[in-house]
Structures are given as C-alpha cells and as structure tokens.
Amino acid sequence: MAKQTKHAAKAKETRFTKKDAKLLPKLSLFFFDRPRTTAVLCILLFAFGLLSYTTLLKREGFPTIDIPVASISGAYFVNDPQKVDQQIVKPISDTVLKADGVKSVQAQSFANFYSIFVQFDEGVDATSTTKLIQDNVSSQVTLPTQATITYSVPKFGATGGSLIPIDVAVSFYGLNQQTTGEITSKSEQFAAELKAKNLSLVKNVQVVSPFEEAVNPLTGATAEVQKTFDRFGIRADNTNSFYNSVIIAVEKTNGADLLKFDEQVRDAIADMNKEQTFAGYSSDVSASFAPNIEENISELQRELLIALVAVLIIGSIVIAIRASIITVISMVLVILSVIGLLYLLGYTLNVITLFALILSLALIVDDTIIMVEAIDAQRKRQREPRKAVEEATRKISRAMISATSTAALSFLPLVFVTGILGSFIRALPVTIISALVVSLFVALIFIPFFARFLLLKKNTMGEEGVKELAAGVEHRIAEFIAKPMLWAKGSTKRLFSVGSIAVLISFAFIGLGGYFATKVAFNIFPPSKDTNDIQVALNYNPGTSLPQAEAIADQSDKIVGDTLGKNFKQASYYGTANERNADLQISLLSYNERKERAPEIVAQLQKNLDSTINGASVRVSQVDVGPPATAFTVAIVSEDRDKAFVLANDIAAYFKTLELTRPSGEKAKVVNVKVADPAQIARVDGKQRVTVSVEFDGTDTSALFVLAQSAIEKQYTAAKIETFDLPASALQFDLGQESENQDSFAVLGLAFPILLLVIYILLAIQFRSLLQPIIIFFAIPFSFFGISLSLYLTDNPFSFFAMLGFFALIGLSIKNTILLTDYANQAKRSGKGAIDAMVEALGERFRPLIATSITAVVALIPLSIISPFWQGLAVLIIFGLLSSTFLVITVFPYYYLGAEFLRSRTRHLTRRIFRRA
Numbered sequence: 001m002a003k004q005t006k007h008a009a010k011a012k013e014t015r016f017t018k019k020d021a022k023l024l025p026k027l028s029l030f031f032f033d034r035p036r037t038t039a040v041l042c043i044l045l046f047a048f049g050l051l052s053y054t055t056l057l058k059r060e061g062f063p064t065i066d067i068p069v070a071s072i073s074g075a076y077f078v079n080d081p082q083k084v085d086q087q088i089v090k091p092i093s094d095t096v097l098k099a100d101g102v103k104s105v106q107a108q109s110f111a112n113f114y115s116i117f118v119q120f121d122e123g124v125d126a127t128s129t130t131k132l133i134q135d136n137v138s139s140q141v142t143l144p145t146q147a148t149i150t151y152s153v154p155k156f157g158a159t160g161g162s163l164i165p166i167d168v169a170v171s172f173y174g175l176n177q178q179t180t181g182e183i184t185s186k187s188e189q190f191a192a193e194l195k196a197k198n199l200s201l202v203k204n205v206q207v208v209s210p211f212e213e214a215v216n217p218l219t220g221a222t223a224e225v226q227k228t229f230d231r232f233g234i235r236a237d238n239t240n241s242f243y244n245s246v247i248i249a250v251e252k253t254n255g256a257d258l259l260k261f262d263e264q265v266r267d268a269i270a271d272m273n274k275e276q277t278f279a280g281y282s283s284d285v286s287a288s289f290a291p292n293i294e295e296n297i298s299e300l301q302r303e304l305l306i307a308l309v310a311v312l313i314i315g316s317i318v319i320a321i322r323a324s325i326i327t328v329i330s331m332v333l334v335i336l337s338v339i340g341l342l343y344l345l346g347y348t349l350n351v352i353t354l355f356a357l358i359l360s361l362a363l364i365v366d367d368t369i370i371m372v373e374a375i376d377a378q379r380k381r382q383r384e385p386r387k388a389v390e391e392a393t394r395k396i397s398r399a400m401i402s403a404t405s406t407a408a409l410s411f412l413p414l415v416f417v418t419g420i421l422g423s424f425i426r427a428l429p430v431t432i433i434s435a436l437v438v439s440l441f442v443a444l445i446f447i448p449f450f451a452r453f454l455l456l457k458k459n460t461m462g463e464e465g466v467k468e469l470a471a472g473v474e475h476r477i478a479e480f481i482a483k484p485m486l487w488a489k490g491s492t493k494r495l496f497s498v499g500s501i502a503v504l505i506s507f508a509f510i511g512l513g514g515y516f517a518t519k520v521a522f523n524i525f526p527p528s529k530d531t532n533d534i535q536v537a538l539n540y541n542p543g544t545s546l547p548q549a550e551a552i553a554d555q556s557d558k559i560v561g562d563t564l565g566k567n568f569k570q571a572s573y574y575g576t577a578n579e580r581n582a583d584l585q586i587s588l589l590s591y592n593e594r595k596e597r598a599p600e601i602v603a604q605l606q607k608n609l610d611s612t613i614n615g616a617s618v619r620v621s622q623v624d625v626g627p628p629a630t631a632f633t634v635a636i637v638s639e640d641r642d643k644a645f646v647l648a649n650d651i652a653a654y655f656k657t658l659e660l661t662r663p664s665g666e667k668a669k670v671v672n673v674k675v676a677d678p679a680q681i682a683r684v685d686g687k688q689r690v691t692v693s694v695e696f697d698g699t700d701t702s703a704l705f706v707l708a709q710s711a712i713e714k715q716y717t718a719a720k721i722e723t724f725d726l727p728a729s730a731l732q733f734d735l736g737q738e739s740e741n742q743d744s745f746a747v748l749g750l751a752f753p754i755l756l757l758v759i760y761i762l763l764a765i766q767f768r769s770l771l772q773p774i775i776i777f778f779a780i781p782f783s784f785f786g787i788s789l790s791l792y793l794t795d796n797p798f799s800f801f802a803m804l805g806f807f808a809l810i811g812l813s814i815k816n817t818i819l820l821t822d823y824a825n826q827a828k829r830s831g832k833g834a835i836d837a838m839v840e841a842l843g844e845r846f847r848p849l850i851a852t853s854i855t856a857v858v859a860l861i862p863l864s865i866i867s868p869f870w871q872g873l874a875v876l877i878i879f880g881l882l883s884s885t886f887l888v889i890t891v892f893p894y895y896y897l898g899a900e901f902l903r904s905r906t907r908h909l910t911r912r913i914f915r916r917a
Contacts, residue, residue: 049336
C-alpha cells in the first residue's frame with residue numbers, strides 16, 4: 001500500500017513537472033546547449049555596455065526636460081509701482097490668463113521694473129504657447145511706448161532655472177576693485193573671444209548683464225540702469241576673498257557630453273586668463289554639474305565594487321566559491337546591459353540614472369543568487385550538468401518571473417508622479433525596472449552558461465563533489481525554525497497554538513513599527529546629514545536701495561569667508577542679487593576632506609550673521625537634492641491694499657508668538673516672519689494680494705507646513721477675517737514648490753491600490769488561488785518595523801527617499817514569500833502534506849534567502865557609513881530587509897499553513913454541500 005502511494009505521488013509529481021517545465025527550462029537549455037552562440041552574445045553585451053558607459057552614453061546633470069513655464073519681464077521708468085501695476089502688469093496678466101494651457105500667472109510690480117511668471121498645464125509646449133501669448137499681448141494690450149517687454153522660456157541648468165541656458169557658469173571678476181560697469185564691458189570682450197574659439201562642444205556664450213536699458217518717460221532719453229549685482233568668492237593661498245563679478249553663461253551643443261564640455265570650457269578660460277588683454281581680471285567656473293556627476297560615477301563604481309566583494313565573500317561562505325564567482329560576473333553583466341539599454345532608450349548618465357543604478361544593486365543580487373543557488377543545489381542530486389540546469393530552472397523559473405514582475409511593478413507608481421518633479425524622476429523607475437527585467441534574463445540565460453564551465457564539471461557533480469563551508473550550520477538553523485511546525489503536525493490544537501504565537505509576533509513587530517513611526521517626522525525632501533553646498537539668503541528691508549543692498553551683501557560675504565575658513569571653496573550670487581533679496585550659493589570643501597558637518601557649519605554661520613547683519617533678514621540653509629525649500633506663505637487677496645496690510649500685520653504678529661507641536665510632542669518655532677514690501681505689488685491670476693511668509697527652526701518642512709496651515713485656519717476663522725472688513729475668501733495659502741510636491745505624490749495614493757490589484761491578479765494566475773496572494777501580501781508590512789526603527793534611530797524623516805526604500809522592500813519581501821510559497825506548492829503537488837511541504841520549502845529556500853539578504857546588507861553597510869547622502873536610504877533598506885527576512889523565515893510559514901488549513905476546510909465543506917445536494 002505504501003509502495004502504491006509512493007508510486008502515485010511520483011506519478012503526480014511527473015504529471016505536474018511535464019505541465020510546468022516547458023518554455024522556461026527550454027529557454028535556459030537552448031543557450032546552455034549552444035555555448036559558442038551564448039558566449040558571443042555575452043561578449044557583445046559586455047562590450048556594448050562597456051562602450052556605452054565609457055563613450056556612447058552622454059553625461060549631464062539632470063535629465064533634459066521641458067519646464068512648462070514662461071517669464072515676461074521688462075522696465076518702465078516711472079518710479080511708481082502702482083503705475084507699473086495698472087499700466088503694464090494687470091492688462092498683461094488678464095490677457096495671458098485667457099490663453100489655452102495657462103495654469104497660473106504670478107506677477108510683481110516694482111518702482112521701475114516688473115516680472116510675470118506663467119505656469120502652463122502639464123504637457124503644454126512652453127515655447128510655442130509663449131509665442132502665442134506674445135502675439136495676443138501685442139494685439140490686445142496697448143502698452144506705454146517707453147516700456148520694454150521680454151518673453152523668455154526658462155531653462156534648467158547649472159544655476160537652476162534661468163532665462164538664459166547655463167550649462168556652465170563662468171564668473172568673470174575684477175581683481176582691483178573695478179566697477180560693475182567696467183567688469184561688464186570687459187566680460188563682453190571675454191565672452192566674444194571665448195565664442196570666437198569655436199569650441200566643438202560650445203553652442204553659445206552670453207553675458208548675463210546686470211544692466212537694463214529703458215526709456216525715461218519724463219525726458220524721452222534712453223537710460224541704462226543696474227538691475228542686479230554679483231560677487232564671486234574663492235579660496236586661494238589660504239585666504240577667502242570676494243570680488244565684484246559678472247556671470248558668463250556657456251551653453252553646450254545638443255547631445256554634448258557634460259564632462260567633456262566642462263573640461264573644454266575650463267581649458268579655454270585657463271588659457272584666456274593668461275592673456276595680457278585681461279590683466280587685472282580673472283575668471284573661474286562657478287557652476288557646473290560635472291563635479292557632481294564625477295562624484296556620482298565614483299560612488300557607483302565604489303558601491304559596485306563593494307557589492308561584488310560582498311557577493312564573493314558571502315556567496316563563498318553560504319553557497320560555494322565557484323557559485324559566488326558566477327554571481328559576481330552576472331551582476332557586472334546586468335549593470336553593463338542596463339547601461340547599454342539606457343543608451344538605446346535615449347537616456348543619459350545623470351544624477352537620476354546613477355541614483356537608480358546604485359539602488360538597483362540591492363535588487364539585482366536576488367535573481368542572480370537565487371538561480372546560482374538552485375543550480376548548485378541540483379548538482380548535488382544530479383550526475384548530468386544538463387539535467388541539473390533543467391531541474392533548477394523547472395523549480396524556480398516561473399516563481400522568479402512572478403517575483404521579478406512584482407518587484408518591477410512596485411516601482412511603477414513613480415511613473416505616475418506628476419508635475420516638474422515627475423518629469424525629473426521618470427528615469428528612476430525606468431532604470432530600476434529595466435535592471436530587474438535584465439537581471440531575470442541574465443539569470444535564465446547566462447547563469448546556466450557560466451555554471452557549465454565553473455560549477456557543473458564532472459568532478460563537482462553529486463554529493464561527493466560538493467564542499468560547502470556553512471551547509472551544516474544552515475541546515476541546523478532551518479531545522480530549528482521548522483521544529484514548532486513538526487511538533488504541531490497531526491494536531492489542530494497544537495498548530496493553532498504555534499500559529500497564533502507566530503501571528504502575535506508579527507503583529508508585535510508591526511505594532512512596534514507603528515510606535516516608532518509616530519516619533520518620525522515627515523518631509524518630502526529633507527536636508528541630508530551632510531552636503532557640499534549651502535546657501536545664505538538675504539531678504540532686505542523695504543526701501544533698501546541697490547547700493548545699500550550691495551554694501552550689506554559685502555558685509556555678509558566677509559562674515560562668510562571668516563566663519564568658513566578652510567572649509568570654504570567658492571561662492572556666487574549668479575547674477576541674481578538685487579535690492580530685494582540676494583542668495584549666495586556656497587560650495588564647501590568636500591565632506592570627505594573636512595571635520596565639520598554641513599549642519600554644524602550652517603548653525604555657526606547663522607549665529608554669526610544674525611549677530612552682525614542689519615537691514616536684512618538672513619537664512620542659512622543646506623542645498624540638497626530635490627526642489628529648493630520654500631517659505632510658508634499666507635496670502636490676503638484683495639484690491640484694497642490698506643485693509644490687506646492690516647490683516648497681514650496681524651497675522652505676522654500671531655506668527656511671532658506661534659509654537660507648533662509635532663505629533664511626537666516636540667515643539668517648533670516660527671522664524672523669519674516677513675510681510676510683503678508695500679513698495680511692491682503682487683498679483684496671482686490677475687488678483688492683487690499681500691503676503692506674509694515665514695520659515696521654521698526645524699527641517700521637517702512638509703509636516704510643519706501642515707501644522708502651520710491648521711493653526712492659521714483655527715485662529716483666523718471666517719468671522720474674525722470679516723472683522724477686518726474683508727471676505728473670508730480673502731485669506732489663502734501659497735505653499736510654493738511644497739504644494740506641487742504634495743500634489744505630485746498624492747497621485748501615488750491613487751496608483752498604489754491599483755498596483756496592488758495588478759500584483760494580486762498576477763499572483764492569482766500563477767498560484768491558481770485567490771487566497772495565497774492575500775497571504776503573500778501579508779509580507780508587505782514585515783519590513784515596516786525595520787523602516788520606522790531605522791528612521792527613528794538615525795533621525796531621518798519619512799521622505800521621498802524613504803518611499804523609494806519602501807518600494808524596494810516591497811519587491812524584496814514579496815519575492816521571498818513567492819519563492820517560499822511556490823516551492824511549498826511544488827512539494828504539495830508531489831504528495832506531501834502542508835506542514836511537510838513548508839518544512840521542505842524552508843529547508844530548500846533558507847540558504848538563498850539568507851544569502852541574498854546578508855549580501856545586500858553587507859554591500860550597503862559601507863554606503864551607510866561613508867556617504868551622508870545615501871545614509872538614510874541605505875540604513876532604511878538594511879533595517880527593513882533584516883526585519884522582513886526574519887519575519888518571512890519565522891512567521892510567514894504559519895500564514896501559509898493557516899491559508900492551507902482554510903482552503904482544505906473550505907474544500908471539505910463544499911464537497912459536503914454538493915453531496916447533500
């Protein structure tokens with residue numbers, strides 16, 4: 001009878017083997033049986049990837065995108081902001097608002113100048129629409145003849161968004177206290193000579209003039225008025241010095257490699273600095289993405305090397321030395337293949353794609369190790385290499401496809417992030433998904449090929465040919481974890497007891513995760529632990545003249561130089577400083593070469609400036625990846641400026657006493673309260689408004705914005721606003737870039753449930769079950785404890801980077817449970833009971849599961865220590881992976897058993913109902 005049962009089980013297993021192992025094993029064996037063809041294909045991929053990385057793939061700062069905005073600016077010398085507003089700004093704003101595709105219009109009127117910022121709907125072509133707006137204004141608005149008007153489409157470049165394309169900013173400065181006029185005149189000559197060199201990668205050279213010409217309406221004469229000023233600071237001979245300067249914008253040719261372009265420009269200006277023509281003057285590159293790109297490339301190469309060494313060491317201990325070598329070769333092939341694919345897709349090697357490639361390293365190790373381990377496991381049982389490959393592929397290939405598809409789908413919601421932010425980060429999910437898909441194909445096609453020569457030799461086949469360092473330890477740990485299941489075998493009561501304990505353990509971990517989560521702040525783009533760039537923002541008091549603004553800036557520059565000392569590298573206002581505000585962008589000595597961290601430097605500089613500077617409010621902050629931080633702004637919309645200012649001043653007084661309480665109980669204070677300058681008139685969408693803007697003493701901007709808005713809404717009710725003789729609708733909020741960030745990420749809230757539904761359908765098809773995908777989904781919160789604990793311990797907020805880590809952990813957690821479930825299902829189909837099937841699955845999958853997790857953790861540890869930028873993300877993935885792996889191994893098997901128990905009871909009940917019927 002036992003023999004018949006065994007024979008029936010064997011027949012059942014064979015039946016399922018034939019059914020399941022068709023296409024994918026055939027794919028692997030096709031390339032395994034054709035070593036020459038596969039070798040040629042492998043060499044081509046290696047060569048093309050290497051060629052793409054070194055030559056074909058262009059380097060640039062950020063992905064090239066069209067920013068859907070336009071700028072309209074000009075001069076009208078009447079020395080009266082009211083006349084500028086009524087005669088220029090209001091009629092233009094009203095006309096622009098009527099154009100199709102216009103989202104909003106923001107305008108400011110000054111005594112002699114005006115600026116109008118137009119934002120278009122997403123997908124609108126800014127250049128063609130701006131031309132249409134220009135035609136409409138020309139035909140519908142009668143402007144004073146003395147007024148000037150300029151239409152521009154800002155370009156994102158090395159200095160941020162600017163009206164002139166700036167891929168490299170060159171600061172041209174006088175060494176002998178020359179006037180701004182003298183420097184500007186000489187810079188024109190310098191720019192003309194640089195342009196005349198006809199450098200192959202330079203498209204245009206243009207001076208960003210601080211002067212603007214306009215007609216004086218009283219005299220009719222053309223006047224040239226200085227509108228902006230600039231200073232360039234540099235450390236030389238152990239001294240920090242600032243010079244009066246002018247910015248020269250250099251634009252690269254379309255498709256030019258940024259690193260080569262940057263090198264070409266630097267070589268040219270170095271030669272020109274030696275010319276006698278420019279004696280008494282000098283020039284330096286003050287802004288370029290090239291150093292950042294070089295640093296990111298070095299980071300990628302270093303992290304790849306660390307990851308490969310980790311794979312080699314961990315793989316040698318946990319699996320086998322030869323197996324770890326195959327994994328290393330496969331990972332290099334995956335990275336090079338993805339780089340080649342990026343070239344074919346039209347992408348560049350930039351900050352976003354490099355970021356994605358580094359993050360991908362923790363993900364691609366999974367497929368490679370899983371396939372290598374499966375082949376290694378089969379070589380113990382098989383004498384024929386071909387049979388070992390066939391069996392290994394049959395057992396794991398289908399589950400790998402589902403697991404990799406799930407991991408790739410985890411990043412799909414990022415594709416739906418809207419706005420300018422969405423355009424910038426779109427390359428990130430594309431790169432990561434490409435890496436996951438490529439890693440799957442490498443695992444199925446090339447790993448069996450590599451194994452043919454390194455692992456599946458005649459003398460390494462069978463039990464006697466396998467020598468593993470940690471096999472005994474792994475086996476004992478797996479047996480220990482499985483003991484409660486075996487103890488409960490045959491007893492529903494025991495199984496319920498151990499299952500309940502396992503569920504309670506998982507709930508305790510999730511509950512602790514929730515506890516730590518309440519103590520973690522929220523900020524979409526938080527400041528990093530250290531950075532090489534900081535900013536000093538001066539906001540001048542109303543009525544400040546340009547000469548006074550320059551004097552205050554010079555005083556601030558001296559304090560900056562004295563305070564930073566040897567940590568100072570260079571600085572510039574990039575030609576944007578004026579009588580209203582001046583933002584000094586400072587490059588510090590690399591954090592690898594200095595002792596003080598950026599937050600400490602910022603705090604000391606803020607203290608020194610606050611105690612010295614009069615006539616302006618000062619805010620020192622870090623410059624990090626992501627959109628620039630914006631002030632929280634309350635706007636009073638009304639054409640009655642007197643009443644609006646009364647309410648604005650009242651709100652400002654309230655802000656100065658306001659203390660915000662975070663959910664964790666910690667306090668935050670409002671700083672730098674600023675009411676709009678009465679000498680300036682602002683309009684948004686044609687409506688005049690007066691603003692009150694504030695900043696906070698904390699870095700969790702997103703959370704503090706929400707708390708501040710709630711406080712204002714509670715304090716200034718409709719009834720209270722009406723006491724100022726203004727309608728309740730007069731009070732509005734302007735969160736600037738923060739508002740767009742929140743709108744962009746709100747899309748994720750809609751996309752995520754759809755993603756889960758798609759993953760559920762995919763898993764339901766694979767497992768032919770509606771229940772098992774739900775059980776697999778229980779693994780998603782397994783990493784939550786590690787995520788929230790890591791953020792709490794490292795004092796990092798929930799952020800965009802934390803979200804990326806969470807998406808990565810979703811893929812890794814579900815992938816582990818898919819492989820565990822699929823193996824248990826195969827064991828069940830061979831005739832084993834649910835407990836025996838899970839025990840066998842745990843024993844078989846324990847080694848690759850531990851190997852992939854430990855490898856990823858070891859590879860990320862140096863990154864979390866060395867790089868302040870990567871620290872938060874690396875630590876999050878490390879803790880989340882440890883938390884998830886522990887619960888998947890110890891707790892998930894009981895979820896599976898519970899599901900199988902419910903399924904068997906449901907099947908039994910269904911049969912009884914049909915029998916009675």
